[in-house]
Amino acid sequence: MNIGILGSGDVGQALGKGFVDRGYLVRIGSRTPDDEKLAGWLASNPSNSTGTFDDTAAFGEIIVIAVKGSAVEDVINMANPENLAGKILIDVTNPLDFSTNPPGISIWGGESLAEKIQNAVPDAKVVKCWNTVPNSLMVDPQVAGSKPSMLICGNDANAKSTVKGILEDFGYDDVIDVGDIVGARYLETQVALWVRISMARGTYKHAFRDLAE
Numbered sequence: 001m002n003i004g005i006l007g008s009g010d011v012g013q014a015l016g017k018g019f020v021d022r023g024y025l026v027r028i029g030s031r032t033p034d035d036e037k038l039a040g041w042l043a044s045n046p047s048n049s050t051g052t053f054d055d056t057a058a059f060g061e062i063i064v065i066a067v068k069g070s071a072v073e074d075v076i077n078m079a080n081p082e083n084l085a086g087k088i089l090i091d092v093t094n095p096l097d098f099s100t101n102p103p104g105i106s107i108w109g110g111e112s113l114a115e116k117i118q119n120a121v122p123d124a125k126v127v128k129c130w131n132t133v134p135n136s137l138m139v140d141p142q143v144a145g146s147k148p149s150m151l152i153c154g155n156d157a158n159a160k161s162t163v164k165g166i167l168e169d170f171g172y173d174d175v176i177d178v179g180d181i182v183g184a185r186y187l188e189t190q191v192a193l194w195v196r197i198s199m200a201r202g203t204y205k206h207a208f209r210d211l212a213e
Contacts, residue, residue, distance in 0.1 A: 004060020027055030114184030148207030153183030
């Protein structure tokens, strides 16, 4: 299966390697696909590719969007919404506001980024996922002998089932479906708390685990 990843930063590259290691063909999309920052990723992942957002969205059977929250609207437009229609679109973005210290959330009490994406591409099957862990824990997650829970949400039950299977293949043993795409409001605001805990602990390698009887 072909995976198109919109975003060439640390998150996109980490997830790209995770998919490659599990037998998927991956194309990473960027404004500058020939940039040398992707040369190392390509060298380590032969048979895969980079491209523009447009051709990456056309290539992928499943799409991952992994860009800064402030870039989401532009990237969706550059990817061409027609290329995303009917596809599972895994949204890893967060609306972080870096004008404050610590960073806060730029969206309060309104639509989440995931809802904005779903509204921009109504025929896509948007699933919010992976946004509550750092890139170091997105694949084969382990923290102090335990694994974080992974929270997901979206409107399409079959799409969420597919994403849950991918997560389990990536090493997660506790995937929690919190409901429709409106649930992304809570997943995205959770990240502001994660940032504050990071500052208190002095490490970004931490994550949440839900404990239940």
